[in-house]
Amino acid sequence: MTALTTGLVRLLVRCALWLWHVPAWLTAYGLLLTFLCLPLIAGGLVLREWLTRKVLAQRVRYTLTPARAFDPCQEEIWRGAAVLLRAARSGPWWAPARAQSVRIRLRADGTGETPLDYSLEGHASAQDILSTTPYDKVTVERCRPTRDRARKHTLRAEFVLRGDPGAPLREVPLHPDPLQPIMDAVAAVRADLGDLAEVIVDLQPIPTWRLRLKRWHLAAAARARAQSEARKATRRAIADTDAIEDSFAVQLAHLLDFGDHRGHGGRRMAMTVRPRPVDAAQVWGRLGDDLGLVRLQLLVRCASDQEGRAERSHKSLTSAMDVFAGRSRLRVEGTRLGPWQWNANHLLRRGSFDRRWTTGLVLPRADSWLNISELSGLLKPPTVHCRQPLTAATLPTYELGKPLMPQGWYHAPDGTTRLVASPLEETLFSVSVGKSFYGKTTRAVVQAIAVAAAGQGVFFVDPHADSWDLAAPFLAHESLRDRVWRIDLTGRDAGARLPSWNPLGMDAGQRPDEVVRAAVDSFAIVLGWDDRTAPRASTVLFKALEALVEVNRQAVAAGKPRAQATLFQVRTLLTDVSFREAVLDKLPEKAKAWWTTTFTAYGDDAFAPVLNPLDRLAADPVAHALLGAPTGKWNARTAMDKRRIVWLCLGGTGPTQRLLVNLLMRDVFRAGLSRGNLPEKKRKPFHIWIDELIALDQAGTGSTIADITEQLRKFGIRLHVLAQLLERISAGTRASLLQNASVLSTTAGSTDSVGAVTEQWHGAITVREVAELPRYHHALSFTAGGKQRGPLTVRGPQPAEVFCAIKSKKHLGELTQASTQAVGARTASYLHKLADKQDAVVLAFLTGPADRTPPPPRPEGPCLVKPTEFQ
Template identity: 35%
Template sequence: MTVSLAKGYAQEPETGRRLYVARAELVLAEPDHRPLACPGLKPDPLQRIAAAMASVRSQDGEEAQVVVDLVAVAPKVVARRRRRLMARAARRGPSAYGERITSGGSGSGSVWSQVMAGLNGGTAAPGRAGSRVPRQSDLADGVGKFTPGGETFAVQVLVCATATHPARARAHLNHLLAAVEVFSGPNRWRPVGPRWGGWRPYSNVWWRRASFDRRLASGEFAPARRQWVTTKEIAGFLKPPTVHCAASNVVRGGGVVPAVPAGVPEWTGQRDVVPLGAVTGPEGRRLVGVYERDLLFGAYLGKSGFGKTELALLQAISRAYAGRGGWFLDPHGEALARSRPYLAHPAVMDRLWQVDLSTPSMSDRVACWNPLSMEGKRPEQIQEVIGAVVGGVASAQGWGDGAPRARTILSNAVATLAELSLRMVADGHPQLQPTVFQIKTLLNDADWRQEVLARLPRRLSKFWLTSFPKLSGEAVPIVTNVLDRLEASLSLRAFFGSPRSTYDVRRAMDTSRVVWICPSGTGESDDLVCSLLLFDLFLAGLSRRDTAVKDRATFWAFVDELTGVDNAARGYIAKVLEQLRKYEVRLMAMTQMAMRLKDSTRQALMQNQSVLSVTGADTDEARYVAARLPHVAPETVTRLRKYQYVMSVMLHGERTTPFRVDGVPIHEVLADYYNPEGLPALDAAIDANLARRTVAEITERLDDLDEDILKHVVTWPLQPAGGARAGGAAASGDVSSAADGDAGVDGGA
């Protein structure tokens, strides 16, 4: 067995640059039955060796090595050696402090004893009968470390240093020789070779150099002399560096993590297995996954840039090719750009939807979503529309219970416009349904509001005639300010500005569409968009109660950068985690810090996750996660390298022990699907799938929508006599009286 402690080349040395080598072979300075010191683990004995190697400039081609070669010695050979040592101790007689005890205090004591024995007929003189019998302590000292039990090895220790200058090579060698002094005790290591005065060439002399180099290169076992060591003595060389070895130039093992459980399935592209990454075991390196039926929700935690998004991409793309529907919220758009060439395939592109809200040009084609659309919906679903819009806006703005007037105004505005949408659809004009931007028109344009309400059911007019004039003028701007921010963004005007939706997440669930959504990544408007989208996802999942369980297609939702999204959603992530499992909606969430999530979200995520994955993390975060990973220390989590994870998954309904997983990039696993030449065809397919239109067309139509709606509304008959008509005496912003019991300015807007 050979153990090598080395500092290897970081790069090839410069061409033609000469390197100098210093060599030394270490042997035991005392007889080998005397033991070396057995240093403990604190401090780590390898600390000094690592420190000695720290000065090696590997970028210049320098190198330092300590090579320990071991050959096991047969127990019967050790027993024979032990008997010889015991016989020698018996011949030596009693001793003290390593010196033989004589009878008269002089060297003639033993001769006098023999004379007295002859005069007494061959018996020793009285009082000297036991003078030749060694004590037990003498026998133990004579046998030394070769007591029965334990393993014994013949050892060969070679130390070599290479440098760009002979003085540096000798300095590295001397540092290493000083480092092994940590093993000095009754015995110690010393270099063989001449040592005359200040000249210390050791094994660099010409008659030793060839043998040294041959043994170093080939592993030949031919030590300078026979020397045996026990396991305890040599263990300090054999073990890896521990946590008590603080040197920075040590390759770390990453801590102790249990092996991958035997039942974890290998992933070879099966439809019912979700990939996790690569593991190394007795079978070699292989890709593993988790069964779909065992994966309900997933939590992927760790530092930015450590591969969480790459793992999510692998899972999302593999689910798409497995025929499953998916929804990927990508706040920064990087994941979409990376995944597009792998989705340009006939098996996927006909099901792909792309909603990109980054800054578009007027000629770009975009998808549209009208949260107020009633196309394909029943009158009783108006309450769902109200809940989705008001809940999304209130969550994004953080209204909570602090803005009751703003919530009241927005709820009635949405109810009125949803009723108007329902009437337009029934009238055969879905292209005239109001959008969220008509909320401003309804609140600020009294004449427009009067004409619309005069032709809608009387119950809707009651609020606008009796309650709206009494509300504070400060409440309406809180609502309209939100819409002003949406209207200021060209991409959001295009996305929300069409009366007819091409984006419908419930339809995506039922038809296994693959949906990719990329907000612009910054600004308060993104919070509102993410909040509306997540609340819409939640309500769409709940609406699947009208579908038989066996007919509900599994739908995978991936949310990247969950912390930022959670701040916008304000609790709806937790509702998805708690309620949508039974409706076959499964959420995979990626976040850098679980501690920054809202309490309700974090608790729901930890409670319901089927996969818990963590990569490198800060100490506090690592301590929180490690508490949920048995047998894994927080220090192990903090030392995880890029693209390396510790995971615990559900397997056949039971939680597995944690195991180490190496991330695999999609360009390696999905190389066969890489098709950058197919991107134009992919864009054409998305245009067809979502009926995308240009930004210019949508915004131009939006500018005329108020007038077009009013032109059609005035063709409808007025409400019967006695129906309420909303007068214009109290337009929004002109009323100063507040509703009774509703004091104070709406907070949190």
């Protein structure tokens, strides 16, 4: 025996003797050893806990807000995941492993701009990493840590990996968005009920030694299974061999065998089955690649103040995780025995769950190791392929009297239906398109009544006078009745009373230049005049109106407003020499010079383009009664400042009616511009609705509409138009409306007409979806909270279902009487007589004695005469 062998034997003997005495030594000194080690162990645990709390207290949170067109590729998601893993490793060197992680928080509380808020949390040392993103269309913003109040009902769930630990989860494509099931699950969350639903994904890098140990364990388990299967196969082979040898056929064959082998009896031997070789790559699966391997802690918590809603959200989120189920899957951790459950909701386990939830501690109940490529759907914010239902916070619900404009009945994902509305302060201009008899006008009437009930001014232009019967029962309410001005120009009732209005009147403190410009522009727009097509006609009309307005100014200054000239005195001025000479005597020398020089060079043919439209107005009984009186109660500026509810009812869309509307709209435009002398805060909003825009636009009103949308926003004027086809509106008007529209809506219709609207939504809703909408349904978008909401589909509201609380049908007579008195309406026959005598009245004023001629007013400054209003 060599010396080496002898030494080895002695060492083994000593080790054996030492092991022999270990139990006796532990028996003698175990208690002392325990007392010495326990303080050290306890101190180590306390130190680890203190370090863990210190690290977890230094966490930051960043919110990721994607753009509507956010559409990342797989490479961008991988790069974003690499950033997250780098952030998970951040922290001080002494930080315990369970305190090093990065958290993805998916939160839905019903108060955000979107149903699901996406945020990242990590240690403060990783803030430079978390504040950057590889995504091009994602905004990163730091926010405060979440602090939630306690709810009455709370449910908790922890998801762990089940199934083959090496098998990957189901590969979920990016289109549709993997977050869509989660988005649908939280779509019913409502802030007013205290709902809250959150999903937390904690990611933590896996240490190399743990990964190797796990691989060894999987390989050993695979070899053990292979050996067990081999032993089972060997036993089955032996059993099969014995069964064959003992069978009747084999025994009979032996008896009948007279050959040489008869004396060589014996049983056959079964071959031992060798274990199948273990394929390490197949056994390890996802664990075979070190790159991108993470430890997952997936927590879900749902809460609400109303019983049953937390359970509903919990079930929906649990079902949403099934989208990742494959050979391995994410399942709720816990066991159940009849009515008893042992899971995160158990009283003994809530504290641990809530601590991990609140602090960011990573202590999953089971090791869930995944590759980040399997979680790509959770590692990015919602994309363009994710349908995001609008929340209650972004869709205000209409309440009577609140500064809201109802848009339609919206069917929410939770099955409830509510009347969504847009804030009036953000509803500046709107465009409503759709086919006839599909609810455009009815919806506009509801909106007009709602605006009036909110205390703002309304001017509704109804070319066919059908909307008045729909709105009158609600406008008859005592809170609205005294503000209503109905201007009935239908002429259907011979005994009806009509208001009067002098577009050239100066008795309300108007500026002469503005009055002249508004009237000339109205005629020029309707008749298509410009400096190229009708220079003489434009000049003649301008000079005639300028002269008559000066006469009216002097008449008002002399205390004789009933001596004012009207539009119908233009013919008298151009054709009656004595009348013209009387007018010229009242004009300043500079204005008189044109009449004594240029005018005399014109022939009678120069006056025909001016006189023809005036003759048509004079021949129309309604227009003659409306425009023939020297004074009237209509004052657009007063209607704006006093928040009146003006309902203009026309008898159609013929040439005369269109000219009347143009005159009124230019007067509204002039009055809107005149509000420049008011401080901005005192410019009360005034909403104008124009139905049947196509007919009015073809008559030239479109130019006025474009001017209103482009210039009068700052003066408090709001405009809402309705049309059947956008294509039939002039290009300039259409471009101006679409550019400035706060609300855009359409009903079903032809693909061409619908496509003109849907292209403004950039593919968010298809033409086919809109074209197949049921009757009285609208696809629309509007502005709320400074952002565009929608497009969404709503059912148009009816006045009776929205304003049943103020319906006052029995007070319609009082409404008619109050409106008639307010507009100073008189019978048509009386107004016709007044118009027929006005030439003589004006001439009497011009030729009669006068104390003095007052000086012209200053061109700027506030009105010198206090405006009158409808009494």
